[in-house]
Amino acid sequence: MISLNNFNYRIKGVQKVLLVLCTSLLFLTVNYLPANAQADTTLKNTLPKNGQLVNNKPVGSGWVNLLANADDWNLENNFWQLKDGVLFGKMDYQKEHHYTYTKKKYTDFELNVMIKMVGDENANSGVCIRINPTSWDNAPGYQIDMGKGYWGSLWEERRGNMVQKFPDALVPKVVKQNDWNHYYIIARGHHIQAWLNGVKTIDIVHDAGFSSGNIGFQLDHMHNTTSVEVKALYVKELN
Secondary structure: OOOHHHHHHHHHHHHHHHHHHHHHHHHHHHHOOOOHHHHHHHHOEOOOHHHOEEOOEEOOOOOEEOOOOHHHEEOOOOOEEEEOOEEEEEEOOOOOOEEEEEEEEEOOEEEEEEEEEEOOOOOEEEEEEEEOOOOOOOOOEEEEEEEOOOOOOEEEEOOOEEEEOOOHHHHHHOOOOOOEEEEEEEEEOOEEEEEEOOEEEEEEEOOOOOOOEEEEEEEOOOOOOEEEEEEEEEEEEOO
């Protein structure tokens, strides 16, 4: 027979064990397990040195200005113009996309872009990398995306669609609407990384993507009048 005193003693012992277990579990949760509440830590500026711009020009050597010569581009003149070192595109409601893109294809590279998209809340565009166009409307490949529900995300046009999405809740803290935004992009092998205004929004190895293609920009279809302006576009090819 267990006395009342022994019973109470055992109950207290069990309580102490439970307390230790709960404390240990709490410690592990706080210190080792990922926590959704820490999402804002992704908003830290982690821009590498090669992504830094001074007077809209990247620091360091090896950079090539892609806006120096219109002859280096496939331009659909009704929608895109390159003049005085600035690329400008504008489109009203159209049933098809209208892309512009370099004549040269690129494999592994770093890219610095200063871009402004102006339009209503549904305006959409994208910085296109490793695209392989078959027409002005059809340009399969990656877009470092721009627009409601897409800012900071990696989209694969006509192929995998959304590859990596940046959280919508964080977009207003990073994006400058209807103003200049800076994208710094690294494409090395199948590893794609991108920073939007210094905040890393894309970091993924995507084996299914193209390993080379053109660099360009999109005017997205089925939207009200949208304009896209690019005042800095520098590429550095990687060995």
